[in-house]
Amino acid sequence: MKKIKIANGIHMLTMNVEDILFEGIWEIANGVTLNSYIVQGEKTAIIDGVINWDGVPETLYANLEEIGVDPQNIDYLIVNHMEPDHSGWISSFRKIKDDFTVICTEKAAKMVASFYGEDKIRVVKEGDTLDLGKGKVLSFHPVPNVHWPDTMYTYERETKTLFSCDMFGTFGRMGDHCFDDELTSEETDFFESEGIRYYSNVMATFTPSLRKAIDKAKALEINIIAPGHGPVYRKNPQKIIDDYSRFSLYADGAGKNEVTILWGSMYGMTKKAVNFVEDILKREGIKYNKLEMPLESESEMVATVFKSAAIIIGAPTYEYNLFPPVAAALNELGRKKITGKTAFRFGSYGWSGGAEKELKEIIERNKMNWGFIESVEFEGAPKEEDLKKVEAGILELIEKMREKIVNRI
Ligand SMILES: Cc1cc2nc3c(=O)[nH]c(=O)nc-3n(C[C@H](O)[C@H](O)[C@H](O)COP(=O)(O)O)c2cc1C
Numbered sequence: 021m022k023k024i025k026i027a028n029g030i031h032m033l034t035m036n037v038e039d040i041l042f043e044g045i046w047e048i049a050n051g052v053t054l055n056s057y058i059v060q061g062e063k064t065a066i067i068d069g070v071i072n073w074d075g076v077p078e079t080l081y082a083n084l085e086e087i088g089v090d091p092q093n094i095d096y097l098i099v100n101h102m103e104p105d106h107s108g109w110i111s112s113f114r115k116i117k118d119d120f121t122v123i124c125t126e127k128a129a130k131m132v133a134s135f136y137g138e139d140k141i142r143v144v145k146e147g148d149t150l151d152l153g154k155g156k157v158l159s160f161h162p163v164p165n166v167h168w169p170d171t172m173y174t175y176e177r178e179t180k181t182l183f184s185c186d187m188f189g190t191f192g193r194m195g196d197h198c199f200d201d202e203l204t205s206e207e208t209d210f211f212e213s214e215g216i217r218y219y220s221n222v223m224a225t226f227t228p229s230l231r232k233a234i235d236k237a238k239a240l241e242i243n244i245i246a247p248g249h250g251p252v253y254r255k256n257p258q259k260i261i262d263d264y265s266r267f268s269l270y271a272d273g274a275g276k277n278e279v280t281i282l283w284g285s286m287y288g289m290t291k292k293a294v295n296f297v298e299d300i301l302k303r304e305g306i307k308y309n310k311l312e313m314p315l316e317s318e319s320e321m322v323a324t325v326f327k328s329a330a331i332i333i334g335a336p337t338y339e340y341n342l343f344p345p346v347a348a349a350l351n352e353l354g355r356k357k358i359t360g361k362t363a364f365r366f367g368s369y370g371w372s373g374g375a376e377k378e379l380k381e382i383i384e385r386n387k388m389n390w391g392f393i394e395s396v397e398f399e400g401a402p403k404e405e406d407l408k409k410v411e412a413g414i415l416e417l418i419e420k421m422r423e424k425i426v427n428r429i
């Protein structure tokens with residue numbers, strides 16, 4: 021666990037977590053940080069006391085003491101969001117101290133009570149404040165459905181610090197550099213990419229609510245954004261606001277200037293066309309990613325499709341339907357409400373086909389509104405004329421994707 025001073029009277033405790041499935045689903049290949057913040061005036065508040073994941077509350081207490089905080093002197097535990105990665109420590113803390121107050125939204129209060137049996141709770145609403153003394157005044161700003169209904173921002177007025185919880189978070193383990201101005205350009209790229217993974221895996225379903233949260237952040241005067249996961253932004257907090265605004269466009273069908281081939285093949289017939297497509301993309305100078313299903317992790321698949329301006333689906337028929345690993349991937353993308361992508365599908369069948377019917381059914385059922393170029397299906401191995409049709413489809417896709425490209429805001 022690292023201890024970092026953010027400003028006078030404000031510290032961050034942060035730890036890297038690896039080898040877990042985030043939310044019990046997402047294989048986070050590059051880890052994630054859990055950040056807690058301590059604000060000290062005459063009274064002391066801890067925001068998002070998260071350190072239960074190692075199961076050793078003493079680790080947290082020892083670290084608090086090193087930054088001059090006696091756990092016995094913590095008066096307030098601010099739960100921006102009840103999910104246990106931000107609140108799992110409440111019960112351990114209650115064992116050593118009886119008289120601290122939990123501060124959270126009404127929705128979180130219900131959960132804090134039902135999950136941890138807490139009753140010393142102060143419910144806060146938009147604009148409510150808590151004066152800690154010595155100039156430190158916190159205000160509270162609910163941002164519902166980021167990604168739970170209970171979530172809020174906490175804002176410290178003197179330093180203009182926004183404790184944004186899951187909002188503006190990223191996956192990715194942190195090395196020695198925790199502030200945006202310390203990151204090398206490789207680390208900046210790493211956290212942008214891990215931000216895409218985080219947004220697409222955890223937040224994409226809630227994009228309309230995230231847009232409201234972005235607007236709420238814009239209405240505050242901010243010097244520092246201190247999220248629950250990932251680096252702290254003190255040089256240019258606008259950067260992560262712009263990143264999140266751009267990610268919200270990716271959820272609606274925009275993307276980087278790259279294509280993703282989402283494909284699967286049982287006996288290599290569809291794969292022949294995939295290889296052919298790769299040659300065309302290389303010839304045309306188009307950056308592309310290849311996701312072979314079911315070999316790719318769900319986390320990587322969702323993140324890669326999410327950030328792409330166009331999607332190529334290569335998948336055969338299986339039992340009168342779409343090749344199941346590709347169908348499962350598309351259903352997952354639908355569940356994440358990744359809509360409006362420009363796409364093209366081709367695939368092999370043995371006798372009657374059926375893949376195309378299920379593809380349409382998945383896109384419609386999930387209201388994905390993907391713009392498809394006419395699919396190309398071929399019997400058995402792709403013939404010369406099939407490949408010609410595939411090439412025409414790819415060239416049309418490349419043309420159409422241009423209006424979807426958003427690299428920077
Ligand atoms: C388990 C299995 C189920 C299949 N089900 C169908 C089917 O319902 N309808 C059809 O037209 N072809 C079906 N096929 C044939 C495949 O679609 C055909 O072999 C195709 O060339 C596979 O392409 P691939 O080598 O890219 O996987 C099935 C093949 C397998 C192995």
Ligand SMILES: [Fe+2]
Binds near residue numbers: 168
């Ligand atoms: Fe969360």
Ligand SMILES: [Fe+2]
Binds near residue numbers: 103105185248
């Ligand atoms: Fe979180």
